[in-house]
Amino acid sequence: MKTKNSNSKKEFINQVRKQKGLILIAAPFFIYFFVFSYLPLWGLTMAFQNYKPHLSFFEQEWVGLLHFKNLFTDPDFYRVMRNTLGMSIINLVLGFVTAIAFALLLNELTGKLYNFKRIVQTISYMPHFLSWIIVCGLVSNILAMDGGILNEILLALGLIKEKIHFMGKPELFWWIVGFTNVWKSMGWNSIIYLAAITSIDPALYEAAAIDGYGRFGRMWHVTLPGIKSTIIVLLILNAGWILNAGFEIQYILGTNGLVLDVSETIDIFVLKRGFGRSGGFAFGTAAGMFKTVVSAVILILCNKIAGWVDEERLV
Amino acid sequence: MRKSIGDKIIDAFIAFFMCIVIVVMLYPLWNTLITSFNDARDSIKGSLYLWPRKWTLFNYQSVFKTDKIFKAFLVSVARTVITTVLNVFFSGLLAYVLSRKEFVFRRFLTVFMVMTMYINAGLIPQYFLYRSLGLINTFWVYILPSLVGAFNVIVIRTYINSLPASLVESAKIDGASDMRIYFNIIIPLCLPVLATVALWVAVGSWNSWFDSFIFAPKQELSTLQYEMMKILSSSMQSGVKQPDYLAEASQQSRNMVTPNSLRAAMTMVATVPILVVYPFLQKYFVTVNIGSVKE
Numbered sequence: 001m002k003t004k005n006s007n008s009k010k011e012f013i014n015q016v017r018k019q020k021g022l023i024l025i026a027a028p029f030f031i032y033f034f035v036f037s038y039l040p041l042w043g044l045t046m047a048f049q050n051y052k053p054h055l056s057f058f059e060q061e062w063v064g065l066l067h068f069k070n071l072f073t074d075p076d077f078y079r080v081m082r083n084t085l086g087m088s089i090i091n092l093v094l095g096f097v098t099a100i101a102f103a104l105l106l107n108e109l110t111g112k113l114y115n116f117k118r119i120v121q122t123i124s125y126m127p128h129f130l131s132w133i134i135v136c137g138l139v140s141n142i143l144a145m146d147g148g149i150l151n152e153i154l155l156a157l158g159l160i161k162e163k164i165h166f167m168g169k170p171e172l173f174w175w176i177v178g179f180t181n182v183w184k185s186m187g188w189n190s191i192i193y194l195a196a197i198t199s200i201d202p203a204l205y206e207a208a209a210i211d212g213y214g215r216f217g218r219m220w221h222v223t224l225p226g227i228k229s230t231i232i233v234l235l236i237l238n239a240g241w242i243l244n245a246g247f248e249i250q251y252i253l254g255t256n257g258l259v260l261d262v263s264e265t266i267d268i269f270v271l272k273r274g275f276g277r278s279g280g281f282a283f284g285t286a287a288g289m290f291k292t293v294v295s296a297v298i299l300i301l302c303n304k305i306a307g308w309v310d311e312e313r314l315v
Numbered sequence: 316m317r318k319s320i321g322d323k324i325i326d327a328f329i330a331f332f333m334c335i336v337i338v339v340m341l342y343p344l345w346n347t348l349i350t351s352f353n354d355a356r357d358s359i360k361g362s363l364y365l366w367p368r369k370w371t372l373f374n375y376q377s378v379f380k381t382d383k384i385f386k387a388f389l390v391s392v393a394r395t396v397i398t399t400v401l402n403v404f405f406s407g408l409l410a411y412v413l414s415r416k417e418f419v420f421r422r423f424l425t426v427f428m429v430m431t432m433y434i435n436a437g438l439i440p441q442y443f444l445y446r447s448l449g450l451i452n453t454f455w456v457y458i459l460p461s462l463v464g465a466f467n468v469i470v471i472r473t474y475i476n477s478l479p480a481s482l483v484e485s486a487k488i489d490g491a492s493d494m495r496i497y498f499n500i501i502i503p504l505c506l507p508v509l510a511t512v513a514l515w516v517a518v519g520s521w522n523s524w525f526d527s528f529i530f531a532p533k534q535e536l537s538t539l540q541y542e543m544m545k546i547l548s549s550s551m552q553s554g555v556k557q558p559d560y561l562a563e564a565s566q567q568s569r570n571m572v573t574p575n576s577l578r579a580a581m582t583m584v585a586t587v588p589i590l591v592v593y594p595f596l597q598k599y600f601v602t603v604n605i606g607s608v609k610e
Binding site for chain 2: 247
């Protein structure tokens, strides 16, 4: 046993010697990942200290779970959690329904309409590549009180009697975020469903046609069941990101006092408490850590469930 | 299958719906485009829908003549170009190392790298790390944190694995060093996937503003996106001060600049590079996107 062990050890050292070149290239990457991704984890100790930036690690005062206790008794915390979950759920549901419906309809553009389909696809993917700053600027232009096109259209159609201050209505804010997300990523998200649709057996469509199903009947009874497992797996995987309701759009569009109450997400809370108040670093870190840990648990659970569902499909 | 009349009606209905989608997707940008070419004073009157009323290039002149905006534009270009070149080079290099089946630390380094996609210490620990590395308020805070991307490495490695292994082996037998193999064999053969990754990195770097906001708030390091962010939030909130160049730009000439028209021109300046690379992006992203999900 012992000789075998030392043999494999020798072999390992031999290999290391032979692969000096590769190891020399790989080492800096190891250091890079260590410094930029693993080293900051050390900073999480802040969450358990009364952290003062000018003191060294050994001089810090340890306070145990005090920051977490403060976090869970903070009424603002429950407000931002409500906002985060509310916007996440709206984004999730709206995002799924629109992307799937869009993919189903795109799939119907065949024959002479195939080139038209390519054009629609190209245009619909485009907003995905625009920055949130630009998107938020576009949204605020469209929804503006004076000169905003949406107000003009609604007025012209007689649907409203006077202009609506969209950006100042708390009850509309979550929906504005939801539909902006739809605008930005509906096309992009439909790619995966279109790919799933291509793997459906064409014979199924012919059989359904013989059975007398029309276009929408085939969509409902062939296409949709054909991509059902893809939908379920993606839905579960995306549910894992439920605490990531977004940051940029809420931060940019939601900072005016009128909607602040409903716009702040957990990420904004971390930012504002961490950097906005003196001595807030430790509290902000604790809040961020809470989010990361809960997210990780949900993510792992969802991945597990998605894995089971996927296996079931294969069986 | 021949289409019946009923089918054709449904086709027409779907096509009509898709036309609405196209309009909804494109109109916001179109509206900004015409605002950027319209006289700022005239734009205030509103009802600018389809075409500029009073053509002017003055908004664009202000963008490039206002010192702070032009500098921000240069910083944006610099960070995008440098980040892209370095990230592609290093991601490719690591991908090559991890594609070598015989490499002793292959499994370990792969797991170590993939973990970085999931662990996240959070904003504040990250800030303190950059501070102790002396990166705060330096140009390097744009570059160093994105030298290598784990996801990019996986994508490139998958591509390298699809190449015949004999290429690298024969070069090895001929006595070529690993760096030489990377430069002379891997890079030329991987150009398509490297181009794809380059475009992703470039778009991401060009579009980011948050790192300026938190890690490099100094005016000299401001980027185009961050300047737009400042103008946008000053117009959304009453308490936030407008960037001072807005007033300067209007004083310097008889023409007027409003936050809105200046931002419209900046939006176009920030969007055009993306629209230019977009067709190239689109050529690849469908395949890579699906491949990465299957991974």
